[in-house]
Amino acid sequence: xxxxxxxxxxxxxxxxxxxxxxxxxxxxxxxxxxxxxxxxxxxxxxxxxxxxxxxxxxxxxxxxxxxxxxxxxxxxxxxxxxxxxxxxxxxxxxxxxxxxxxxxxxxxxxxxxxxx
Amino acid sequence: xxxxxxxxxxxxxxxxxxxxxxxxxxxxxxxxxxxxxxxxxxxxxxxxxxxxxxxxxxxxxxxxxxxxxxxxxxxxxxxxxxxxxxxxxxxxxxxxxxxxxxxxxxxxxxxxxxxxxxxxxxxxxxxxxxxxxxxxxxxxxxxxxxxxxxxxxxxxxxxxxxxxxxxxxxxxxxxxxxxxxxxxxxxxxxxxxxxxxxxxxxxxxxxxxxxxxxxxxxxxxxxxxxxxxxxxxxxxxxxxxxxxxxxxxxxxxxxxxxxxxxxxxxxxxxxxxxxxxxxxxxxxxxxxxxxxxxxxxxxxxxxxxxxxxxxxxxxxxxxxxxxxxxxxxxxxxxxxxxxxxxxxxxxxxxxxxxxxxxxxxxxxxxxxxxxxxxxxxxxxxxxxxxxxxxxxxxxxxxxxxxxxxxxxxxxxxxxxxxxxxxxxxxxxxxxxxxxxxxxxxxxxxxxxxxxxxxxxxxxxxxxxxxxxxx
Numbered sequence: 027x028x029x030x031x032x033x034x035x036x037x038x039x040x041x042x043x044x045x046x047x048x049x050x051x052x053x054x055x056x057x058x059x060x061x062x063x064x065x066x067x068x069x070x071x072x073x074x075x076x077x078x079x080x081x082x083x084x085x086x087x088x089x090x091x092x093x094x095x096x097x098x099x100x101x102x103x104x105x106x107x108x109x110x111x112x113x114x115x116x117x118x119x120x121x122x123x124x125x126x127x128x129x130x131x132x133x134x135x136x137x138x139x140x141x142x
Numbered sequence: 143x144x145x146x147x148x149x150x151x152x153x154x155x156x157x158x159x160x161x162x163x164x165x166x167x168x169x170x171x172x173x174x175x176x177x178x179x180x181x182x183x184x185x186x187x188x189x190x191x192x193x194x195x196x197x198x199x200x201x202x203x204x205x206x207x208x209x210x211x212x213x214x215x216x217x218x219x220x221x222x223x224x225x226x227x228x229x230x231x232x233x234x235x236x237x238x239x240x241x242x243x244x245x246x247x248x249x250x251x252x253x254x255x256x257x258x259x260x261x262x263x264x265x266x267x268x269x270x271x272x273x274x275x276x277x278x279x280x281x282x283x284x285x286x287x288x289x290x291x292x293x294x295x296x297x298x299x300x301x302x303x304x305x306x307x308x309x310x311x312x313x314x315x316x317x318x319x320x321x322x323x324x325x326x327x328x329x330x331x332x333x334x335x336x337x338x339x340x341x342x343x344x345x346x347x348x349x350x351x352x353x354x355x356x357x358x359x360x361x362x363x364x365x366x367x368x369x370x371x372x373x374x375x376x377x378x379x380x381x382x383x384x385x386x387x388x389x390x391x392x393x394x395x396x397x398x399x400x401x402x403x404x405x406x407x408x409x410x411x412x413x414x415x416x417x418x419x420x421x422x423x424x425x426x427x428x429x430x431x432x433x434x435x436x437x438x439x440x441x442x443x444x445x446x447x448x449x450x451x452x453x454x455x456x457x458x459x460x461x462x463x464x465x466x467x468x469x470x471x472x473x474x475x476x477x478x479x480x481x482x483x484x485x486x487x488x489x490x491x492x493x494x495x496x497x498x499x500x501x502x503x504x505x506x507x508x509x510x511x512x513x514x515x516x517x518x519x520x521x522x523x524x525x526x527x528x529x530x531x532x533x534x535x536x537x538x539x540x541x542x543x544x545x546x547x548x549x550x551x552x553x554x555x556x557x558x559x560x561x562x563x564x565x566x567x568x569x570x571x572x573x574x575x576x577x578x579x580x581x582x583x584x585x586x587x588x589x590x591x592x593x594x595x596x597x598x599x600x601x602x603x604x605x606x607x608x609x610x611x612x
Contacts (some may be wrong), residue, residue: 111484125447133501133504134357134502
């Protein structure tokens with residue numbers, strides 16, 4: 027199998043505009059937080075296709091939820107942009123899931139700065 | 143009529159003249175108000191001028207100082223504040239149309255602390271709507287329109303503390319206070335040629351300020367020198383029962399003896415190698431200057447964590463919760479920027495489990511970065527990889543100077559981990575726009591960062607250059 031990016035390989039986050047967009051405080055930041063596409067090998071392609079299908083169905087489910095909640099505020103053209111945002115969230119979460127954490131690893135604590 | 147050069151003096155210089163009664167707070171306030179009311183709108187830097195309050199406070203300061211009651215180095219110094227913070231009786235808009243007429247009947251804690259220090263509030267300064275938390279994709283993202291840098295009116299001031307950046311650089315205020323969640327102090331300070339400090343999470347109370355992200359929001363000074371950042375921070379830092387995140391640690395900014403050992407600085411690998419050529423050259427020149435008083439370690443690698451996804455997930459989820467009222471009532475449609483109208487819906491779809499995943503990953507990332515930072519007095523890199531974009535330019539297409547693809551930002555990781563950083567100007571790049579160098583340190587290490595930045599500024603004069611606004 028050809029070498030693939032490790033879960034935390036720099037290109038997944040060290041992308042152009044990361045500094046600018048992170049610095050501007052963008053939340054669901056478009057390109058900056060998007061993972062750089064991995065090189066697709068013949069061996070990996072079916073796996074990625076399956077993953078993409080799964081991701082697509084999850085995005086569809088989220089879009090159905092958002093449409094149910096906010097349909098009266100949204101135009102058809104808005105849904106395309108929102109879908110891109112949901113896809114980015116999905117990619118971000120996948121990046122987070124690559125970091126090894128364990129059962130007892132608690133979320134970072136809020137509001138106790140003296141414990142920093 | 144005061145000389146124009148006076149309005150560009152540092153807080154320390156202004157304070158010395160006021161304390162020794164060579165300069166009248168009333169005359170200084172009148173001069174800044176006049177500039178704020180005439181130059182401010184041209185820059186898009188102002189939302190509300192608090193003229194009546196300012197003159198009242200100026201007269202009170204003058205009287206107190208004349209009677210021998212000198213409160214602090216900020217006594218009699220006029221300032222502006224990002225319109226993210228409330229000032230009793232004046233509109234607090236958060237930069238967005240839905241709140242353009244809203245008035246709170248209380249002061250933000252930082253406004254109260256500055257008043258007690260004797261500073262004079264000149265006005266509420268422009269900002270990106272809802273502190274930039276909703277994906278704006280160009281500079282036109284405030285109900286007051288785009289804010290431009292005083293160095294080049296075709297270019298953006300940066301955000302979300304846009305007005306504080308432009309107004310302070312243009313000599314419309316003595317200093318300003320901004321806020322940062324993902325870079326909202328460092329970015330405009332860099333694009334406007336200022337010293338700007340992101341404080342440690344919990345160093346300065348956020349009470350009375352807008353919330354975008356409870357776990358990421360910070361408050362800090364934006365000034366014409368690093369030394370001024372120390373003076374202002376000393377006035378606004380401290381515990382506040384109204385903000386449970388605030389620390390009881392003291393921040394003291396008094397003279398201390400010169401350091402007998404050289405500072406230890408680490409250059410972050412990937413932070414400058416592939417960026418805009420002139421920003422890179424200025425950074426390399428900065429390193430030479432820093433080498434006069436510091437040991438420099440090259441190729442320091444940041445701990446390998448997905449800082450972007452952590453920051454993006456947390457900010458989006460907390461932002462959607464914080465502004466749920468706007469999202470659930472469809473009032474996001476009133477936002478100025480098209481992207482801002484939709485991203486709240488996306489954020490509201492993030493599950494609790496995914497948000498917690500980001501918060502869980504954040505902890506080892508923070509501990510690893512703190513461990514690395516403890517080996518140095520500061521990690522350094524260019525504050526931004528390019529100069530400011532054009533005001534009508536989409537950020538997603540912003541690559542006009544940038545050839546590389548492996549740029550590593552200090553700003554995202556620093557915000558994820560809640561550690562302090564200061565940026566100071568280090569030269570000029572394309573279109574006569576400022577460039578900057580950033581110093582990032584351990585939690586509660588603001589004093590050391592300021593000392594390093596002051597030492598750098600004692601060897602350079604970039605912070606003394608004036609933009610062409612008069």
